[in-house]
Amino acid sequence: MTIRFDNQVAIVTGAGNGLGKCHALELARLGAKVVVNDFGGARDGSGGSSEAAEQVVAEIQAAGGEAIANGADVSSPEQVDAMVKQAMDTWGRIDVLINNAGILRDKSFVKMTQDDWDKVIAVHLTGSEICTRAVWPIMREQGYGRIVMTTSTSGLYGNFGQANYGAAKMAVAGLMNTLCIEGEKYDIKVNCIAPTAATRMTEDLMPPEVLAMLEPKEITPAVLFLCSNKAPTHRIVLAGAGCYAMVRLMESEGVYLDEDERNVDGVAAHFEQIGNMDNAREILAGGDHVTKILTKAAQAKGIKLG
Numbered sequence: 001m002t003i004r005f006d007n008q009v010a011i012v013t014g015a016g017n018g019l020g021k022c023h024a025l026e027l028a029r030l031g032a033k034v035v036v037n038d039f040g041g042a043r044d045g046s047g048g049s050s051e052a053a054e055q056v057v058a059e060i061q062a063a064g065g066e067a068i069a070n071g072a073d074v075s076s077p078e079q080v081d082a083m084v085k086q087a088m089d090t091w092g093r094i095d096v097l098i099n100n101a102g103i104l105r106d107k108s109f110v111k112m113t114q115d116d117w118d119k120v121i122a123v124h125l126t127g128s129e130i131c132t133r134a135v136w137p138i139m140r141e142q143g144y145g146r147i148v149m150t151t152s153t154s155g156l157y158g159n160f161g162q163a164n165y166g167a168a169k170m171a172v173a174g175l176m177n178t179l180c181i182e183g184e185k186y187d188i189k190v191n192c193i194a195p196t197a198a199t200r201m202t203e204d205l206m207p208p209e210v211l212a213m214l215e216p217k218e219i220t221p222a223v224l225f226l227c228s229n230k231a232p233t234h235r236i237v238l239a240g241a242g243c244y245a246m247v248r249l250m251e252s253e254g255v256y257l258d259e260d261e262r263n264v265d266g267v268a269a270h271f272e273q274i275g276n277m278d279n280a281r282e283i284l285a286g287g288d289h290v291t292k293i294l295t296k297a298a299q300a301k302g303i304k305l306g
Contacts, residue, residue: 005032014101016052028065074127124168196240
């Protein structure tokens with residue numbers, strides 16, 4: 001099996017450096033036409049320049065590929081709409097969107113300003129929503145689409161000083177959870193990647209010997225699989241240092257409490273049992289949870305559900 005992207009058009013946000021650059025270069029090498037998007041700002045989102053995106057485009061073109069540069073700020077609906085129009089005017093379709101653009105404004109929560117919060121949410125979460133919203137009708141109409149959201153272990157598990165970033169990154173997984181359901185009948189697959197890589201966003205957060213093991217190019221194979229024609233949907237894949245893993249949202253079997261135990265003491269008394277994961281199962285939609293608890297309650301009451 002050889003996965004390629006011939007005759008496909010991909011938009012990669014934040015593709016002027018680091019992870020996005022690796023994704024864009026490999027997509028182009030495997031046949032895709034690539035919109036290299038990068039606002040060109042500093043790590044905290046300030047400033048702006050098209051130079052980085054143009055350099056990646058030049059590298060793709062020098063290797064015989066097709067690419068165009070775009071400097072849209074992903075948190076601006078107007079700029080993103082113009083980027084999508086540019087892609088459609090140039091190539092007539094959009095098959096792949098990789099929401100990779102990001103900034104950092106790390107501070108402990110007590111020191112974090114509202115602006116620090118708002119800007120990180122605007123780029124990571126709202127930016128992913130804006131870009132996805134802009135391509136969604138196109139993908140529905142053509143009956144094909146692949147979208148990769150970039151989440152993070154900071155959102156999935158937490159990390160000191162990253163309340164804003166962690167909240168945004170967990171939220172994009174929530175966005176995926178619903179979009180993969182809504183996109184199913186249109187062959188739109190939506191997945192998440194949680195990368196651990198040495199980029200300008202992490203260069204001063206880890207020692208040099210650790211950074212040397214975390215090359216951004218190690219993330220790209222997982223990302224490209226998640227946006228290929230062989231892609232699954234509704235998956236969170238972790239990648240870093242040549243290691244690949246998956247996070248699944250598992251739910252314990254839980255307990256049914258009789259009415260006389262449905263109080264704070266009853267929950268406290270059964271808390272270990274509530275959290276027992278021996279018979280945990282993966283939940284893929286909110287309705288699955290509702291079905292589970294109604295079935296459990298009906299069985300406890302001797303009621304037969306139709």
